[in-house]
Amino acid sequence: MRAKLFIIFFLLSFYSCDHGLKPPEVDTSTQYEEPGFGGIVYFKGTWPDTIYDLRVVAFRNYPPKNIISEVIEGKAKFSQSLPRRVDSAKYEVLADTGRWEYIVVALQYGANIFSDWKAIGVYDTTKSDTIPTPLYIPPGRFIRGINIVCDFRNPPPQPFKLSEIIGLLITKQIEIEK
Secondary structure, three states: OHHHHHHHHHHHHHHOOOOOOOOOOOOOOOOOOOOEEEEEEEEEOOOOOOOOEEEEEEEOOOOOOOHHHHHHOOOEEEOOOOOOOOOEEEEEEEOOOEEEOEEEEEEEOOOOOOOOEEEEEEOOOOOOOOOOOOEEEOOOOEEOOOOEEEEOOOOOOOOOOHHHHHHHHHHHHHHHHO
16 A cells, blocks of 8 residues: 555656746857847838838937937947838847937938938837837847837827938948948
């Protein structure tokens, strides 16, 4: 009888061992990644009739102290042009290590690259205010899951001279690629 109880207890102890006390898996990889961030932009509402360009743009300072010098010194980065008239789009921004204060989805609505831009979405994890959420990129890491919602019926507050900054950024990038 004791032997049967021992076998039953022994078998039950194997069935109950399911790693319940095991600590959660944590990504401890030390593999270097090109620094930056990415995620998905979700679009809500009706798209405007005219769209010339659509990008995610990141700024080191909010609000910027000297817009022109920040652009020239590389303190602002942007994604490739995003697809239009979709429900969502993946994006990536290669950005240097450190803190990025303002991440925005910018839409060019007219032909003038220097003046026809507006913010249609901002990275903000707090729904109780309209203050942008900053992002820190550690050395050698690419941060994923930086998702942004763009609601065409309820755009974010329009900051500083966004149109001039983005126009200058894209012009500068085009000159570098030539």
